[in-house]
Amino acid sequence: MTTEHTRLVTALRELRARTGLSLAALAQRTAYSKSSWERYLNGKSLPPRQAVQELCRVADEPDGRLLSLWEIAESQWSRRAAVVAPVSEEPPPLPATTRPRGRKGRLMVVLASAYILLAGGVSVVLLLLPGRDTADDEPLVSSVPYSLAPQCYGAACEGRDPLRLVCGIDPGTLTTFRTATGAHVELRHSAKCGASWARVWGTRIGDRVELTAGGPSHEVRIETKDDTLTYVYTPMAAARPGSVIRACFRPASPDGERECAEARVGGAAATTTKPPSS
Numbered sequence: 001m002t003t004e005h006t007r008l009v010t011a012l013r014e015l016r017a018r019t020g021l022s023l024a025a026l027a028q029r030t031a032y033s034k035s036s037w038e039r040y041l042n043g044k045s046l047p048p049r050q051a052v053q054e055l056c057r058v059a060d061e062p063d064g065r066l067l068s069l070w071e072i073a074e075s076q077w078s079r080r081a082a083v084v085a086p087v088s089e090e091p092p093p094l095p096a097t098t099r100p101r102g103r104k105g106r107l108m109v110v111l112a113s114a115y116i117l118l119a120g121g122v123s124v125v126l127l128l129l130p131g132r133d134t135a136d137d138e139p140l141v142s143s144v145p146y147s148l149a150p151q152c153y154g155a156a157c158e159g160r161d162p163l164r165l166v167c168g169i170d171p172g173t174l175t176t177f178r179t180a181t182g183a184h185v186e187l188r189h190s191a192k193c194g195a196s197w198a199r200v201w202g203t204r205i206g207d208r209v210e211l212t213a214g215g216p217s218h219e220v221r222i223e224t225k226d227d228t229l230t231y232v233y234t235p236m237a238a239a240r241p242g243s244v245i246r247a248c249f250r251p252a253s254p255d256g257e258r259e260c261a262e263a264r265v266g267g268a269a270a271t272t273t274k275p276p277s278s
Contacts, residue, residue, distance in 0.1 A: 001043050003163050004073040007231065009043045010168045011069055012052070015059045016041060017170070030054040046077045065201065068229040150192045157195035157236045159218055167193035167236065174245060174263035181251050185209060187263050189245070195236040196265065198247040203228050206252025213237035213245045222252075241266040 040047035056063035174187040218235040
């Protein structure tokens with residue numbers, strides 16, 4: 001599963017958790033079955049665009065950001081699907097007496113090749129489909145094979161991507177604040193990974209977020225238009241109960257002020273400050 005798909009799955013799982021609905025209840029309120037939602041929310045298959053829109057509707061959430069995540073994930077999914085079958089594989093040769101020649105013959109070879117690719121794609125889809133529905137009260141599994149189990153803990157997570165290391169599945173939110181420019185910064189913590197990070201959205205190209213947790217600092221910069229349309233994450237900092245996590249937002253504008261927030265893992269309410277820009 002690609003990083004982009006993992007980001008989408010994380011956002012969908014958070015949105016579904018916010019609704020408090022079981023899979024059966026979610027199926028009743030949308031056009032998609034309980035087993036379909038189980039596949040979408042566990043990363044076994046990419047949901048259709050309409051399913052993302054319907055989950056946003058049920059959760060009373062504007063769908064713009066989730067659809068941006070979906071579009072990025074879908075483009076990667078399609079790119080990978082195009083190479084499911086080995087591109088070097090040629091269709092079996094036809095008998096010599098009927099071997100096609102000329103332009104018409106080449107067209108037949110192309111069509112045969114397309115059939116092989118499609119057949120391979122169908123085989124992969126069939127392998128992805130589960131053999132039975134999940135019981136309504138059965139909790140969504142926290143991982144699927146090869147993809148969603150946390151890949152690091154504590155110091156091993158330091159400076160690494162929370163999504164690539166699969167720490168972004170069901171993390172806790174320590175605090176969220178809105179900056180003067182309209183961006184949102186959220187401090188997150190994964191007990192399973194023993195690490196914290198910040199994510200930011202509603203940004204502009206050139207904005208930066210810096211994260212510290214008593215050790216090295218980690219920064220992410222908004223570099224492209226795609227970054228401004230989706231969630232962007234800082235690298236992780238190892239953190240345990242009692243650790244103080246600090247995130248500072250620096251706007252792209254040279255006259256903008258730095259804005260910071262602190263939160264303690266497992267501690268009291270967070271504080272937000274606006275020290276002089278430096």
